[in-house]
Amino acid sequence: GEDVEQSLFLSVREGDSSVINCTYTDSSSTYLYWYKQEPGAGLQLLTYIFSNMDMKQDQRLTVLLNKKDKHLSLRIADTQTGDSAIYFCAESVRTSYDKVIFGPGTSLSVIP
């Protein structure tokens, strides 16, 4: 089946690292994504990782993928108040077409 799960809330202090975790079920996922949604806004693609990669780093963001356990994480270094948002994990599922399945989102609160 197709299912993506995330913890719903995370609170960190400004300057600390944030780690948002995600699990998915579809072993045929080709790409996995992290999206950010700020209040009242659409979704912003933060980063993506191909399923044959273990890690991807992009400035303050580090994505780790454990394909065996179907576990994806997003680490945000030096978390700032502007990072407060909802973060969605998503997987690209290949059927007769490609569609993206989203998790429920993790609400990140950064405490000054």
Place this chain on the structure above:
Amino acid sequence: DAGVTQSPTHLIKTRGQHVTLRCSPISGHKSVSWYQQVLGQGPQFIFQYYEKEERGRGNFPDRFSARQFPNYSSELNVNALLLGDSALYLCASSTLRGTNYGYTFGSGTRLTVV
């Protein structure tokens, strides 16, 4: 360059009415997908169109329909609106048929059904 544009931004409709939401993809993007995001949840897939043809459909009733025009813009139509249709409707476009490099989302249309 303009991103994905959606109109209107907000809409209030009465139960039983019909609504049409519009989306213009990024120039050069031929794939458009529609998602419904109910408050507090992740987006749920409704439709995907590529080169003006429906390529995929999520688990939504037949009251939901869509189409894509020759200029790759798209409309989402919902008939016989229910209170439960109240949500943020997101349009996303991508360059390829697939979503390998991720979608670019619009800011959405906030639909409220009363």
